[in-house]
Amino acid sequence: GIMNANTKQISGNGSVVVAPASTFYTANANGLNTTGSITSFVKTLSDSATYVYTGTVAQTTGGLPSPLKGKVIIYNNSSLNVSTNKVITAPGSFIVKSGAVVTFGSGLTTNTYSISGTGNFVAESGSTLIITSSNGISVPTLVDTLGCIRLTGTRSFASGVNYNFTKNDGTSISRFGTSFGTEITGINNLTINNPVGSLMNSSNVSVNGTLALVAGKLTTGTYKITAAAVTKTDTSWVIGNLEKPEIGRAHV
Numbered sequence: 001g002i003m004n005a006n007t008k009q010i011s012g013n014g015s016v017v018v019a020p021a022s023t024f025y026t027a028n029a030n031g032l033n034t035t036g037s038i039t040s041f042v043k044t045l046s047d048s049a050t051y052v053y054t055g056t057v058a059q060t061t062g063g064l065p066s067p068l069k070g071k072v073i074i075y076n077n078s079s080l081n082v083s084t085n086k087v088i089t090a091p092g093s094f095i096v097k098s099g100a101v102v103t104f105g106s107g108l109t110t111n112t113y114s115i116s117g118t119g120n121f122v123a124e125s126g127s128t129l130i131i132t133s134s135n136g137i138s139v140p141t142l143v144d145t146l147g148c149i150r151l152t153g154t155r156s157f158a159s160g161v162n163y164n165f166t167k168n169d170g171t172s173i174s175r176f177g178t179s180f181g182t183e184i185t186g187i188n189n190l191t192i193n194n195p196v197g198s199l200m201n202s203s204n205v206s207v208n209g210t211l212a213l214v215a216g217k218l219t220t221g222t223y224k225i226t227a228a229a230v231t232k233t234d235t236s237w238v239i240g241n242l243e244k245p246e247i248g249r250a251h252v
Helices: none
Strands: 002-004 015-018 023-026 042-045 050-053 071-074 080-082 093-096 101-104 115-117 120-123 128-131 149-151 155-157 162-166 190-193 205-232 236-243
Touching: 120 149
Parallel strands: 002 023, 015 042, 023 050, 050 071, 071 093, 080 101, 093 120, 101 128, 115 149, 120 155, 128 162, 162 190, 190 205, 205 236
Antiparallel strands: none
């Protein structure tokens, strides 16, 4: 079955069951937690159901079953905040739809959370991932799994995804991670927002849209970053190799 709670609450002293293979839609800011869409005395959320976040204000993953072998689908264009570590197991999937925004942690604080497990990950073109881990997005290996997206199933990053490296714990740099240049071969917009600094640690990076330098230095090391457009503040700059293609000039 399908239930769309929208921004409303289901309350009372009775029971609410979200059954296996069913779909539950929530636009409530508090998601599925005790003050969110379902506040009934007895609440049973299946780990095989599909949970869809459709809010237009920031939402949280609080109350989402974990581990989950169903699906999480995000349409929220304000932000879904992954507020605790979550586990998605096969055949489950975490899907970020076009226009949706996901923040792994609370963004501008020291809180950093991840999604892990044997499930799948999809980021559609036009979606935005706000990365708070010092290890960015990294390819899982047999030795270790790092970064905000630790799922080991099928992983798909469309070429039109926006990436935002945001952190301000005062001590840790933001490394891009080993997914760049391997799983991630195209970037729409890229935002650098860590006063301590950010580091390209795996490959050259090409930004098809805008490189937004908000806070902290971006160190390219032995790599090069190419951007169609660049915006910056007085507190952010590039150390290393930055290339901005010239438009309208013929090359012979």
